[in-house]
Amino acid sequence: MSTAERSLANAGSPSAVRVLHSEAQALEAAREVAREIAEIAADPSRNGELPRRQAELLSQSGITAIGVPKALGGLGASVETIVETVRIISVADGGVGQLLQIHNVMLRGLLTSSYPEDVRARVIADVLAGKRFGNALAEVGGKNKFALKTRVERRADGKLVLNGSKFYSTGSYLAEWISLTAASDDGGAGILLHRDTPGLTLVDDWEAFGQNNSVSGTVIFDNIELDERFVSRREGPLKRTWLSFPQILHAAIDTGIAAGALDAGVQYLRNQSRPWVESGVENASEEPHIIRQIGEYAVALRAAEALLRDAARVFDQHDRDPENKALQDELILSVASARAHSDSASLKISSDIFSLLGASASLTKWNLDRFWRNARVHTTHDPIRWRLHHVGNYYLNGVDPGEYTAILDAKQKEGATRS
Known part of the structure; x- marks a missing residue:
């Protein structure tokens, strides 16, 4: 990426960040910015734009900093409040909700990693100033998600050098800090890169039919000389509940999308839909079949x-x-349950509700398909069938519920992340 492109990508950097003093303030701040984000999302002429303004709103509101512990100058918000802010933003726009989701996941990773204190302090200072995290974890083309081709090698001169590429790099194109994983001869490594690092290229090539505002495109690493202070080596196995945090925030996104779809559908029924000729009522909102179906969606x-x-x-x-x-x-069982229900609710409501709205609701000017597109794309993130498998295996066979952290540990021991 050229200097001009980097400057353009930084154009959405926050100019002033609100300092939040309570979790109630954080929730109100999320509701306030969600209103503007929802207006942008509803406008079909804005489809396809990079969400610079939306990302700026997240940062300026202060909600991107609420996960910073009080001891480090932040609010130290509970998981319950962080989850609720992601849900609120996702009601407005699931893609922007995913920007907030991955930022919180990478922030929690920074706080629980082995990076030295000066590195953590530098990055936390940026977060408190409204800077955001993106991720560069997933790759395409390998046998599975654990077979990393992005590698860290030590050159003859002793320098650590990073090469490779990532896709599904949520938020990275608009983020200040990129958190990534790479393979090495010493096992997996966590790495933090500033967006201005020489050899780092951020590509705006996320072209899915939904969640476009997650900007989950490509990140390329070309002979990047690493500062070893920004390389973290994991000691010991991953915690059993390591994946529960990203998982619950994904559930928050889908729950938010479901709520957004229901609200938009209700508004359309009240203000645009005509009653069916057989109904004998004056307004679509008075049709008994519609009332019952909206009740099912609401439940x-x-x-x-x-x-x-x-x-x-x-x-x-x-x-x-x-x-x-x-x-x-x-925790594992409750998060799996939340994920399963949010997956089902988001897909059912965002898709089925068109059967109540009428053919005119499919016109591009209403932009109502955005909820289904976002739900359909986002719910492919992690197979619900495996969340259900763990729940079922626990209840039926007494098998400890698990996440695939145990599989990752096993694969790393086999060397699967080394090629």
């Missing part, structure tokens, strides 16, 4: 929201007692 949404809140509360309990095996199990 599905309320169930997803309730399970999401429950899982978030369990998460906060787990964080206060992380070695408690029973709490670990309950």
